[in-house]
Amino acid sequence: MRTKNVLTTTALVSTLFLTACATNEEYNKEPEESETVEASEKEEDVSRSDDKDGEVVGEEGTYIPAGYEGFHETFATFELPEEGRFSEAEAIELVGQEQYRSSSIIAYENGMVFDENSKRLKMQVHRDGERPYPHGAQSLGFFMTIVETSISDIQVSSEGSGAEAKPLEEFTSKERDSFEKGQGIQLVQQKNEYLIKQLRQFETYFSESGYDELAEWTTETVELLEHADTLSQSDWEEIYTSYYKAVQRIVKMGKSFPDTGQNEE
Numbered sequence: 001m002r003t004k005n006v007l008t009t010t011a012l013v014s015t016l017f018l019t020a021c022a023t024n025e026e027y028n029k030e031p032e033e034s035e036t037v038e039a040s041e042k043e044e045d046v047s048r049s050d051d052k053d054g055e056v057v058g059e060e061g062t063y064i065p066a067g068y069e070g071f072h073e074t075f076a077t078f079e080l081p082e083e084g085r086f087s088e089a090e091a092i093e094l095v096g097q098e099q100y101r102s103s104s105i106i107a108y109e110n111g112m113v114f115d116e117n118s119k120r121l122k123m124q125v126h127r128d129g130e131r132p133y134p135h136g137a138q139s140l141g142f143f144m145t146i147v148e149t150s151i152s153d154i155q156v157s158s159e160g161s162g163a164e165a166k167p168l169e170e171f172t173s174k175e176r177d178s179f180e181k182g183q184g185i186q187l188v189q190q191k192n193e194y195l196i197k198q199l200r201q202f203e204t205y206f207s208e209s210g211y212d213e214l215a216e217w218t219t220e221t222v223e224l225l226e227h228a229d230t231l232s233q234s235d236w237e238e239i240y241t242s243y244y245k246a247v248q249r250i251v252k253m254g255k256s257f258p259d260t261g262q263n264e265e
Helices: 009-021 069-077 088-095 097-102 138-151 173-180 183-209 212-229 233-255
Strands: 034-036 055-057 063-065 105-107 112-115 121-125 156-158 161-163
Touching (some): 069 212, 088 097, 088 105, 088 112, 088 121, 097 105, 112 138, 138 183, 138 233, 173 183, 173 233
Antiparallel strands (some): 034 121, 055 063, 112 121, 156 161
16 A cells, blocks of 8 residues: 655745745655645635725625636636546545544545645645646636645745735835845745745646636736746845735635635535
């Protein structure tokens, strides 16, 4: 029986960030056989203000960013594919009986394992040394997981501690000094590279599955991040501005997702 290495939610966030900061040699190492990709609960208040301007009220009093209503509809109503699902016995063989019995999961032949209620990705099992490749609506559940994980890890250095990204005009003199000396901007550049690696893959997944508007959103967001990636540290204001615009898009996308327990009976 093959040994499966499982990453908890906390370990996943650290692993994703370290991957983004790794050298090419480190990044191309053989992937672990199995990864647990349980998404952390969405942060309830990721914006800097309680002001609901620019948002619309969705079902159950949730606030959806203006312009993201269509995305909300997509994520709130999609169903995971029926094709390629494992039977109970096959799923237990793939993930182990303890993991299968502990939660309601849907396991697929390609090694992707989703939470049946939230439709988020819980685990990827690498078969024959290859990373699972999502098909159809699997890409939506995978995307929700990656975006929610990314939101929890896009803080920037602020006066010696982590803080959420904010408009450049709100920087204190101490924060500006930190960025001008290269300290704060180095962290932003690392986060920027991390987000590029996580989001770029979905341009292909969405295009192949016919989610054209999501593919376009992803391309536009990645372009902002890639623009920041081309600049030198002396252009830190432009780097940060482009990064901040991308982060705001990611946060808004996260707000368009249904709650993790929305689909529970």
